[in-house]
Amino acid sequence: MDDFLAARLQMTVSFVFHIVYACIGMTMPWLMFVAEWKWIKTGQQVYLDLAKAWARGVAIFFAVGAVSGTVLSFELGLLWPNFMEHAGAIIGMPFSWEGTAFFLEAIALGVFLYGRNRVSNRMHLISGLVVGIAGVISGIFVVAANAWMNSPSGFDWINGQANNIDPMKAMFNKAWFQQALHMTIAAFASTCFAVAGIHAYMLLRHKDNDFHRKAIRIALSFGIVAAILQPLSGDLSAKNVAILQPAKLAAMESLFKTSEPASLVIGGIPNVKEEKVEYGLHIPKLLSFLAHGDFNAEVQGLDKTKKEDWPPVPIVHFAFQIMVLMGLLMMGTGILFLIFKIKWKENLDRKWWLIWLVGLTPVGFIAVEAGWIVTEVGRQPWIIYGIMKTRDAVTPMPGIQYPFYVITLIYILLTIFVFWLMKRQILAIQTNYQDILSHD
Amino acid sequence: MIEIIIFVLGIAVLLYVLLGGADFGAGIVELATGKKGINTISKAIAPVWEANHIWLILAVVILFNGFPRVFTTLTIYLHIPLFIVLVGIVFRGTAFTFRYYDIQQDNTQKHYTRIFRISSLLTPFFLGITLGAIILGNIPANVNGTFYEVFISPWLNLFTFTTGIFVTLLFGWLASIYLIGEAHDDKSYQTFAKTARIFFVSLILSGLSVFLVAEIYGLHLFMKFSQSLLAIGCVTLATVVIPLLWINVNRRNVLQTRLLAGIQTACIIAGWFAVQFPVMIFISGGSDLTVWNSQAPERTISLLVDALIVGILIILPAFAYLFKVFKFDNKGDEATN
Numbered sequence: 034m035d036d037f038l039a040a041r042l043q044m045t046v047s048f049v050f051h052i053v054y055a056c057i058g059m060t061m062p063w064l065m066f067v068a069e070w071k072w073i074k075t076g077q078q079v080y081l082d083l084a085k086a087w088a089r090g091v092a093i094f095f096a097v098g099a100v101s102g103t104v105l106s107f108e109l110g111l112l113w114p115n116f117m118e119h120a121g122a123i124i125g126m127p128f129s130w131e132g133t134a135f136f137l138e139a140i141a142l143g144v145f146l147y148g149r150n151r152v153s154n155r156m157h158l159i160s161g162l163v164v165g166i167a168g169v170i171s172g173i174f175v176v177a178a179n180a181w182m183n184s185p186s187g188f189d190w191i192n193g194q195a196n197n198i199d200p201m202k203a204m205f206n207k208a209w210f211q212q213a214l215h216m217t218i219a220a221f222a223s224t225c226f227a228v229a230g231i232h233a234y235m236l237l238r239h240k241d242n243d244f245h246r247k248a249i250r251i252a253l254s255f256g257i258v259a260a261i262l263q264p265l266s267g268d269l270s271a272k273n274v275a276i277l278q279p280a281k282l283a284a285m286e287s288l289f290k291t292s293e294p295a296s297l298v299i300g301g302i303p304n305v306k307e308e309k310v311e312y313g314l315h316i317p318k319l320l321s322f323l324a325h326g327d328f329n330a331e332v333q334g335l336d337k338t339k340k341e342d343w344p345p346v347p348i349v350h351f352a353f354q355i356m357v358l359m360g361l362l363m364m365g366t367g368i369l370f371l372i373f374k375i376k377w378k379e380n381l382d383r384k385w386w387l388i389w390l391v392g393l394t395p396v397g398f399i400a401v402e403a404g405w406i407v408t409e410v411g412r413q414p415w416i417i418y419g420i421m422k423t424r425d426a427v428t429p430m431p432g433i434q435y436p437f438y439v440i441t442l443i444y445i446l447l448t449i450f451v452f453w454l455m456k457r458q459i460l461a462i463q464t465n466y467q468d469i470l471s472h473d
Numbered sequence: 474m475i476e477i478i479i480f481v482l483g484i485a486v487l488l489y490v491l492l493g494g495a496d497f498g499a500g501i502v503e504l505a506t507g508k509k510g511i512n513t514i515s516k517a518i519a520p521v522w523e524a525n526h527i528w529l530i531l532a533v534v535i536l537f538n539g540f541p542r543v544f545t546t547l548t549i550y551l552h553i554p555l556f557i558v559l560v561g562i563v564f565r566g567t568a569f570t571f572r573y574y575d576i577q578q579d580n581t582q583k584h585y586t587r588i589f590r591i592s593s594l595l596t597p598f599f600l601g602i603t604l605g606a607i608i609l610g611n612i613p614a615n616v617n618g619t620f621y622e623v624f625i626s627p628w629l630n631l632f633t634f635t636t637g638i639f640v641t642l643l644f645g646w647l648a649s650i651y652l653i654g655e656a657h658d659d660k661s662y663q664t665f666a667k668t669a670r671i672f673f674v675s676l677i678l679s680g681l682s683v684f685l686v687a688e689i690y691g692l693h694l695f696m697k698f699s700q701s702l703l704a705i706g707c708v709t710l711a712t713v714v715i716p717l718l719w720i721n722v723n724r725r726n727v728l729q730t731r732l733l734a735g736i737q738t739a740c741i742i743a744g745w746f747a748v749q750f751p752v753m754i755f756i757s758g759g760s761d762l763t764v765w766n767s768q769a770p771e772r773t774i775s776l777l778v779d780a781l782i783v784g785i786l787i788i789l790p791a792f793a794y795l796f797k798v799f800k801f802d803n804k805g806d807e808a809t810n
Contacts, residue, residue, distance in 0.1 A: 125538020
């Protein structure tokens with residue numbers, strides 16, 4: 034296998050794996066915090082049980098997230114040393130802040146997971162809040178660093194060297210806000226829908242179980258807000274990409290020719306050779322509106338980019354379509370939920386609604402993975418957009434396929450183990466959770 | 474400015490060795506004690522190992538932000554040992570957590586335990602190998618050479634092997650000292666005191682062997698140490714501490730033992746920094762990477778210093794709180810036991 038391809042695949046595998054745990058690590062503390070807060074407020078045992086049950090899962094996810102995040106921080110150098118040699122001084126800053134936030138998160142999590150009998154209820158609750166806030170902040174810093182790769186700023190590139198470095202300007206680049214917002218909301222939507230789906234499954238098996246019903250309510254209260262906000266944040270992101278990375282937007286939409294106005298393509302199969310989309314549904318003028326807020330605006334197509342600098346169009350196109358579809362599914366569910374909440378409340382206890390929630394369990398994470406494929410593959414062939422090609426950043430060490438095989442094997446094994454552990458956990462909790470949790 | 478960064482880097486390395494080292498060492502100790510130690514070890518490291526692990530992340534971030542060329546030189550030429558370290562970190566952390574948190578205790582625990590122990594042994598060994606390679610100076614100046622010359626021989630030799638052993642024993646020893654204080658009954662106290670003594674003697678011998686083997690490679694560590702006042706001070710203090718430590722372990726003075734072990738480790742690291750400064754990585758041919766020739770531009774350095782100062786002001790009190798809750802306060806144990 035080509036070393037460059039192996040390095041890219043290893044990065045992909047590491048990232049696809051880690052992001053799931055990162056999302057869960059960012060979101061679950063908030064759900065636990067709410068459960069615990071409700072327990073303190075209402076005194077209902079079921080909320081405490083819920084906080085404890087979730088904590089057991091979070092401990093596992095957090096550990097896997099912490100170690101796989103460590104792998105990524107080293108892989109930046111192990112696989113892309115030439116990138117880090119130049120980028121380290123420019124975007125190291127958000128990483129150093131992220132380190133601080135993550136540190137605080139790990140400390141507070143230690144208190145939250147293991148300190149229930151050692152600190153006051155109030156201190157315990159506060160530690161949960163600190164985990165949640167620090168988690169979101171550390172996520173934002175990491176995404177800001179990624180946004181810099183898409184929208185490099187804060188330096189002058191002269192003769193292959195970065196000069197006049199300004200890390201502040203680099204961190205607060207033109208894409209950081211849109212990306213950080215989109216990712217934070219995505220973390221909440223994906224995790225909350227997954228949690229709701231799992232508890233819906235349990236509720237189907239154990240009717241009228243208050244534990245699972247309250248779990249769904251807490252998870253959905255976050256998930257619904259996130260799902261409804263996400264398309265709006267997506268719109269901000271799309272407008273941002275249209276200006277900063279027109280080639281990425283063109284690949285997302287398979288817009289081969291610059292058009293004025295441009296129509297939105299839904300679905301379809303891009304044919305890169307003949308530069309057209311087969312089968313898709315074309316909605317006139319809509320892309321112009323979505324990208325620039327004007328139905329007649331010009332949207333730059335791939336024809337303005339040298340063909341050798343095109344991202345792999347079909348991958349980006351399909352990933353984008355999948356992400357949007359999953360996002361719309363969640364948004365639709367959110368709106369439906371609100372309608373039921375106001376009127377026809379009884380539907381929220383109906384079997385079909387629970388089955389629907391079960392079906393939605395993975396959609397948020399599918400959307401997250403697809404979205405990152407759009408971001409990362411859509412930037413290719415660049416590692417720093419317009420500045421450095423990914424190929425030029427790769428390590429000179431040959432034989433990269435071997436670490437790639439090892440990492441892939443480890444992560445496949447870990448995925449199987451985590452699924453298996455969670456299944457054991459959930460099944461055990463369903464039968465005698467009070468007995469198990471009383472020891473925590 | 475840069476001195477502050479080096480100082481924080483030193484603190485991060487020290488705390489990673491002391492705390493993260495003790496967590497890895499706990500797995501090594503488990504290899505020695507078997508079933509006897511499991512309960513104490515699990516309870517002792519579960520609440521703190523993730524926070525302890527992040528000192529390593531801090532060190533890495535300081536390197537790639539403040540000294541990008543140092544970071545990339547390490548990741549290019551020491552790719553293989555670093556990769557093994559990573560694999561070890563992944564296996565250790567997950568196996569430990571799975572073992573601790575699995576809701577059903579059955580046969581699978583055995584496998585987690587085996588993986589936990591082996592990876593706890595492997596990771597410090599390869600960290601030590603990496604360290605040895607940094608000191609030895611066999612890292613080539615460029616990638617022109619055979620695969621063996623460029624990517625293997627800088628880290629696979631007798632010297633790095635001895636530093637690998639040294640770090641492994643250091644971690645095992647620190648864990649024993651740490652676990653002595655965590656033991657709640659006489660039997661487990663005796664167990665850990667015994668491993669502490671064995672590790673301590675082996676550690677001193679292994680430290681000597683590092684110096685001797687260095688001479689074979691033309692690396693005159695004895696001479697280098699004798700030329701630095703700080704290094705001489707460190708070695709002297711570390712030597713004075715040896716008998717004190719031995720006595721305190723026998724007398725079961727938990728706090729004093731931990732303190733002395735901390736001083737001893739700080740001496741080792743400070744001595745190493747003193748001998749090495751200002752070189753960060755010795756490169757074959759003499760074009761070493763120093764603090765001065767590899768640091769990031771001034772603006773980056775000054776922002777990194779700000780971040781580190783603010784970060785330390787946030788982290789240290791929080792860290793102290795974590796340890797106060799779990800390490801100096803036993804009311805929780807009475808409530809659960």
